[in-house]
Amino acid sequence: MKLAVFGAGAWGTAVAVSAAARHEVALWARDPAQAALIASQRENRRYLPGIALPSTMTIESGTAVLELAQRCDLAIIATPMAGLRAMLENLASCDRPVAWLCKGFEATGAEGLLGHEIQAQVAPRLRGGVLSGPSFALEVAQGRPAALVAASGHQQVREALVGAFHGEALRVYANDDLTGVEVGGAVKNLLAIAAGLCDGLQLGLNARAALITRGLAEMTRLGVALGARAETFMGLSGLGDLVLTATGDLSRNRRVGLLLAQGSSVQQATGSLGHVAEGVLCARAVVARAERLGVDMPISRAVAQLLSGELQPRTAVAQLMARDPAPEVR
Numbered sequence: 001m002k003l004a005v006f007g008a009g010a011w012g013t014a015v016a017v018s019a020a021a022r023h024e025v026a027l028w029a030r031d032p033a034q035a036a037l038i039a040s041q042r043e044n045r046r047y048l049p050g051i052a053l054p055s056t057m058t059i060e061s062g063t064a065v066l067e068l069a070q071r072c073d074l075a076i077i078a079t080p081m082a083g084l085r086a087m088l089e090n091l092a093s094c095d096r097p098v099a100w101l102c103k104g105f106e107a108t109g110a111e112g113l114l115g116h117e118i119q120a121q122v123a124p125r126l127r128g129g130v131l132s133g134p135s136f137a138l139e140v141a142q143g144r145p146a147a148l149v150a151a152s153g154h155q156q157v158r159e160a161l162v163g164a165f166h167g168e169a170l171r172v173y174a175n176d177d178l179t180g181v182e183v184g185g186a187v188k189n190l191l192a193i194a195a196g197l198c199d200g201l202q203l204g205l206n207a208r209a210a211l212i213t214r215g216l217a218e219m220t221r222l223g224v225a226l227g228a229r230a231e232t233f234m235g236l237s238g239l240g241d242l243v244l245t246a247t248g249d250l251s252r253n254r255r256v257g258l259l260l261a262q263g264s265s266v267q268q269a270t271g272s273l274g275h276v277a278e279g280v281l282c283a284r285a286v287v288a289r290a291e292r293l294g295v296d297m298p299i300s301r302a303v304a305q306l307l308s309g310e311l312q313p314r315t316a317v318a319q320l321m322a323r324d325p326a327p328e329v330r
Helices: 010-019 032-041 065-070 081-090 115-122 137-141 155-165 178-200 205-225 230-234 236-247 252-261 266-271 278-293 298-307 313-321
Strands: 002-006 024-028 048-052 057-060 074-077 098-100 128-132 146-151 170-175
Touching: 002 010, 002 065, 010 024, 010 048, 010 074, 010 137, 010 155, 024 065, 032 057, 048 137, 065 081, 074 081, 074 155, 081 098, 081 115, 081 278, 098 155, 115 128, 115 178, 128 155, 128 178, 128 236, 146 155, 146 178, 146 236, 155 170, 170 178, 178 205, 178 230, 178 236, 178 252, 178 278, 178 298, 178 313, 205 230, 205 236, 205 278, 205 298, 230 236, 236 252, 252 266, 252 278, 278 298, 298 313
Parallel strands: 002 024, 002 074, 024 057, 074 098, 098 128, 146 170
Antiparallel strands: 128 146
């Protein structure tokens, strides 16, 4: 099987390394200088230091996106959410299965679209899907056990993703609830910022457990309102990804919350990461989408207000605790 992975960040490199254990993989970098450096060093020292690239992986840069995708059996878009629209436009006429890895709602524009909604706009004939779930790039690249979910309305895409990535260290489960998988992957980033804030303020394990549980309820409400199945959020892309991102030390979004609790500004917190924290970028879009649907998301709203400077860390916590009593299930 031949794969093209478009985007040489940490996660794109990690999935390319994982697939290259069994398949022929081309890792495409937008920057020719970065591509040349990765190729010469056989390592992506900027985003995934310490991981040697398999001999079965080639590094591409000058090749046109569509041309490279057409030479492969599966194309993977590994850009941040902000780059998804442009990549899908480039691949609009591709007749190969295409999947993306980014998790978020589009931050630009008024609609706050999910990945599959962007695809429906700019590449409606494309057979697309998403590979998501609880996964830190470093651990996947190291070959440590993990489980992901391949979501698409097209069986061919689900089968291509399973065939490409399912192996000894990585289990891949198929799911046709693309909306649910994408909502889970996006909202968990906001909740991880809240969990980092909770830990940074030393509010305790009880508080973190409550936050994760109530955050899962928020995530589910939004997903169901968008047409997802509730049970999807009890799976890998919902509860699984939420627990990992809200508690793991490798989580960028959790790190943002920790730094905000310590007094850093949003700019200082994100600048220190060296990577994109999608929760920071899409927080306002998530909350705006929920408000248009009449979905109550108090934790996500508090995170968005914190990131915009409308609330301070302890004020955000106090605001959440001061809410009126409500039934647990509604």
